[in-house]
Amino acid sequence: xxxxxxxSSAAEPERRSDDELRRRVAQQAAVAEFGREAMANADSLxxxxxxxxxxxxxxxxxxxxxxxxxxxGELAVRAHVGMPADFDRLEAVPEGHGSQSRYTLELAESxxxxxxxxxxxxxxxxxxxxxxxxxxxxxxVGVFGRPLGVLGVASRRADAFSDxxxxxxxxxxxxxxxxxxxxxxxxxxxxxxxxLEAALRxxxxxxxxxxxxxxxxxxxxxxxxxxxxxxxxxxGWLDYTGRTMEEELxxxxxxxxxxxxxxxxxxxxxxxxxxxxxxxREYRLRRHDGxxxxxxxxxxxxxxxxxxxxxxxTATDIHERKQMEQKLSEAYERDxxxxxxxxxxxxxxxxxxxxxxxxxxxxxxASRSAAxxxxxxxxxxxxxxxxxxxxxxxxxxxxxxxVVMGQMRTAFRAYAMLEDSPAETLGRLNRLLMKESGExxxxxxxxxxxxxxxxxxxxxxxxxxxxxxxxxxxxRYLEGGRSVPLxxxxxxxxxxxxxxVEAGSTLLLYTDGLVERRDTPLEDRLAQLSTxxxxxxxxxxxxxxxxxxxxxxxxxxxxxxxxxxxxxAPPAAGSISLRLPADPAAxxxxxxxxxxxxxxxxxxxxxxxEITLAVSEAAMNAIEHAYGTAEAEFELKARVAGGxxxxxxxxxxxxxxPREGDRGRGLTIMHDLMQDVxxxxxxNGTTVRMRRRVGGEGFA
Amino acid sequence: MRTVAxxxxxxxxxxxxxxxxxxxxxxxxxxxxxxxxxxISRHAHALVVDLTNARYLDSAAIEVLFDLSRRLVRxxxxxxxxxxxxxxxxxxxxxxxxGSVAALHDTLDxxxxxx
Numbered sequence: 001x002x003x004x005x006x007x008s009s010a011a012e013p014e015r016r017s018d019d020e021l022r023r024r025v026a027q028q029a030a031v032a033e034f035g036r037e038a039m040a041n042a043d044s045l046x047x048x049x050x051x052x053x054x055x056x057x058x059x060x061x062x063x064x065x066x067x068x069x070x071x072x073g074e075l076a077v078r079a080h081v082g083m084p085a086d087f088d089r090l091e092a093v094p095e096g097h098g099s100q101s102r103y104t105l106e107l108a109e110s111x112x113x114x115x116x117x118x119x120x121x122x123x124x125x126x127x128x129x130x131x132x133x134x135x136x137x138x139x140x141v142g143v144f145g146r147p148l149g150v151l152g153v154a155s156r157r158a159d160a161f162s163d164x165x166x167x168x169x170x171x172x173x174x175x176x177x178x179x180x181x182x183x184x185x186x187x188x189x190x191x192x193x194x195x196l197e198a199a200l201r202x203x204x205x206x207x208x209x210x211x212x213x214x215x216x217x218x219x220x221x222x223x224x225x226x227x228x229x230x231x232x233x234x235x236g237w238l239d240y241t242g243r244t245m246e247e248e249l250x251x252x253x254x255x256x257x258x259x260x261x262x263x264x265x266x267x268x269x270x271x272x273x274x275x276x277x278x279x280x281r282e283y284r285l286r287r288h289d290g291x292x293x294x295x296x297x298x299x300x301x302x303x304x305x306x307x308x309x310x311x312x313x314t315a316t317d318i319h320e321r322k323q324m325e326q327k328l329s330e331a332y333e334r335d336x337x338x339x340x341x342x343x344x345x346x347x348x349x350x351x352x353x354x355x356x357x358x359x360x361x362x363x364x365x366a367s368r369s370a371a372x373x374x375x376x377x378x379x380x381x382x383x384x385x386x387x388x389x390x391x392x393x394x395x396x397x398x399x400x401x402x403v404v405m406g407q408m409r410t411a412f413r414a415y416a417m418l419e420d421s422p423a424e425t426l427g428r429l430n431r432l433l434m435k436e437s438g439e440x441x442x443x444x445x446x447x448x449x450x451x452x453x454x455x456x457x458x459x460x461x462x463x464x465x466x467x468x469x470x471x472x473x474x475x476r477y478l479e480g481g482r483s484v485p486l487x488x489x490x491x492x493x494x495x496x497x498x499x500x501v502e503a504g505s506t507l508l509l510y511t512d513g514l515v516e517r518r519d520t521p522l523e524d525r526l527a528q529l530s531t532x533x534x535x536x537x538x539x540x541x542x543x544x545x546x547x548x549x550x551x552x553x554x555x556x557x558x559x560x561x562x563x564x565x566x567x568x569a570p571p572a573a574g575s576i577s578l579r580l581p582a583d584p585a586a587x588x589x590x591x592x593x594x595x596x597x598x599x600x601x602x603x604x605x606x607x608x609x610e611i612t613l614a615v616s617e618a619a620m621n622a623i624e625h626a627y628g629t630a631e632a633e634f635e636l637k638a639r640v641a642g643g644x645x646x647x648x649x650x651x652x653x654x655x656x657x658p659r660e661g662d663r664g665r666g667l668t669i670m671h672d673l674m675q676d677v678x679x680x681x682x683x684n685g686t687t688v689r690m691r692r693r694v695g696g697e698g699f700a
Numbered sequence: 701m702r703t704v705a706x707x708x709x710x711x712x713x714x715x716x717x718x719x720x721x722x723x724x725x726x727x728x729x730x731x732x733x734x735x736x737x738x739x740i741s742r743h744a745h746a747l748v749v750d751l752t753n754a755r756y757l758d759s760a761a762i763e764v765l766f767d768l769s770r771r772l773v774r775x776x777x778x779x780x781x782x783x784x785x786x787x788x789x790x791x792x793x794x795x796x797x798x799g800s801v802a803a804l805h806d807t808l809d810x811x812x813x814x815x
Contacts, residue, residue, distance in 0.1 A: 620759070
């Protein structure tokens with residue numbers, strides 16, 4: 001599998017599809033998930049193994065590796081995916097030249113090699129080259145410019161990695177680094193305690209010397225007798241808790257333990273004592289100023305032969321580290337949930353195929369933006385046959401903005417179905433945004449299009465105006481229906497405006513990233529967009545690309561850009577072709593579109609009613625056939641030619657025998673109103689064909 | 701767009717008059733049927749259903765009318781329909797022989813005046 005990453009050519013703006021957006025979300029989810037694992041499991045070797053699997057999966061690369069220096073300074077492989085068996089030897093590069101990993105450790109920053117065959121900064125691993133690697137990325141593992149190792153990936157394609165991929169790798173490496181740091185800190189404390197305990201056990205023969213040593217130690221020290229009663233506590237502990245030796249002896253030291261931790265401390269301590277084994281516990285202890293702080297406390301049994309003499313214990317304040325860990329855990333947990341929510345809201349997302357209109361969209365992320373932006377667009381077909389399109393922009397970046405964007409998109413779909421007017425839909429979105437986020441704002445442009453007549457109704461909440469590009473005419477902006485952005489005030493009301501576009505016109509909706517630049521007035525940018533759009537031609541997708549290329553001039557945008565183009569298909573004279581959901585709710589739309597078609601074909605009022613009714617009856621049969629089938633559709637093709645109306649209604653179910661007084665009536669009506677009605681059951685469905693003369697007073 | 705029908709009921713001269721305006725299809729036929737059934741009066745000798753402003757009826761709506769006439773026949777009450785002569789519905793109701801179970805009138809006055 002190829003890493004599916006585009007070459008970053010400077011000449012053309014990078015094109016970002018929904019798929020790539022989805023990939024970024026998946027990567028963020030992977031980092032969050034990895035963070036959760038890292039906080040729960042401190043075994044850095046296992047984590048390194050998990051990290052290489054993750055990056056190989058998410059980036060779709062054959063090679064991934066984690067290296068870190070051994071005691072002698074040599075780099076050792078800690079975990080890998082796809083590395084040749086002889087990699088260790090092959091990593092050795094000629095004298096005087098560092099490997100990519102070495103180079104990364106020296107720089108303490110990420111290193112991207114677009115083409116390993118053309119690399120001068122370091123010597124690529126001959127082993128990797130021999131196995132076909134062409135480009136690679138290495139990032140330092142660890143924090144604060146003190147790398148503990150290197151995480152690397154390689155692809156068989158040249159220039160296979162984007163900035164986002166590097167950010168993703170660095171995110172994982174930072175998490176891995178934090179876990180290694182934590183493990184090291186714990187090891188150090190443990191070693192320190194063990195050293196002290198050994199010294200103290202020796203010293204306990206002479207009481208005075210023991211106390212002297214204990215009081216001088218940088219950690220807390222205590223001893224307990226064979227019943228688990230504390231019989232000594234050093235000065236460090238007493239200074240810390242602000243209590244006297246007398247107040248802490250026996251089991252009264254437990255008073256200082258945080259109430260939530262007391263039970264666990266007591267149980268684990270007595271269990272260890274009973275079994276005469278070492279004890280270790282992290283808990284919160286009250287300091288002299290009343291603040292509860294995390295400490296790690298350890299006790300080891302002292303024996304004289306088989307005889308237990310008691311315990312000697314050491315404890316250290318680990319509050320800062322513990323707090324950082326907790327914050328990290330919470331952050332990872334939050335990110336994880338957010339990323340999951342986001343994935344759910346993004347995954348099913350694709351512009352729908354809607355009969356009678358062409359739709360194209362482009363999404364370009366801002367340059368060097370690791371975070372997901374808040375731009376969105378969508379299009380849906382309403383029950384009444386109109387097409388609703390929306391483009392919106394939640395102010396800000398990052399997961400927060402993206403989550404709100406996901407909510408807005410979902411809500412838009414629901415509200416557009418409920419409300420008849422764009423202004424009302426925006427009003428609902430505004431109230432939702434005020435309730436959900438409080439401080440976030442968003443701009444949005446919502447437009448309802450009647451694809452048959454070109455009638456429009458639109459409403460803009462602080463959003464740049466849509467552009468109408470007429471075939472062979474001057475483009476014009478839809479300047480009306482303007483109101484404040486969403487999220488400004490609970491009581492905002494929204495205006496809307498009606499308009500009509502000529503057949504063959506293209507409507508362009510976009511976010512301000514396309515037309516906003518600090519160095520140019522907005523009017524100039526709008527004029528430029530209009531100029532570029534006027535000369536763009538070809539397929540709708542090509543038009544989008546020409547507009548993006550022409551307006552951005554090959555620069556990556558400084559803000560995210562979403563562009564949505566919609567073009568009603570030119571009406572086919574004398575015929576109509578519809579694909580509708582097999583749902584009774586679609587009947588109203590069917591009638592409306594049939595009526596309009598028949599009117600334009602010159603049918604009389606009676607003919608319009610009767611033909612519409614006959615076709616609807618056939619449609620009702622199709623809908624009944626599909627009963628219980630999710631997402632079923634039926635098709636209608638109708639034509640008026642040479643004074644004759646013909647129609648075909650095709651479904652994907654089996655014809656049911658007419659029942660008396662039920663659908664039987666529908667069949668009777670069809671026969672009454674049409675000259676010919678033929679029902680053809682076919683293997684994949686049923687087709688009803690009907691025919692009658694039109695354009696006169698009578699028939700049959 | 702939804703299918704919308706407005707139904708109102710009035711009583712005069714020992715007659716219940718239900719006015720159906722808008723469209724009736726399979727999505728709202730059950731609602732229309734309930735409303736019309738409620739309009740059946742204990743005292744009136746006939747129920748008039750005024751379809752002057754009904755723009756669209758489909759087979760489900762027709763079935764409601766047949767059903768209504770059956771209920772009224774059992775109660776020895778009449779069903780009278782007001783359908784203007786120019787209405788596209790007129791031809792349909794004639795074609796499907798609704799005239800055999802209900803009297804068709806051109807105007808509301810005519811329906812109320814009939815014996």
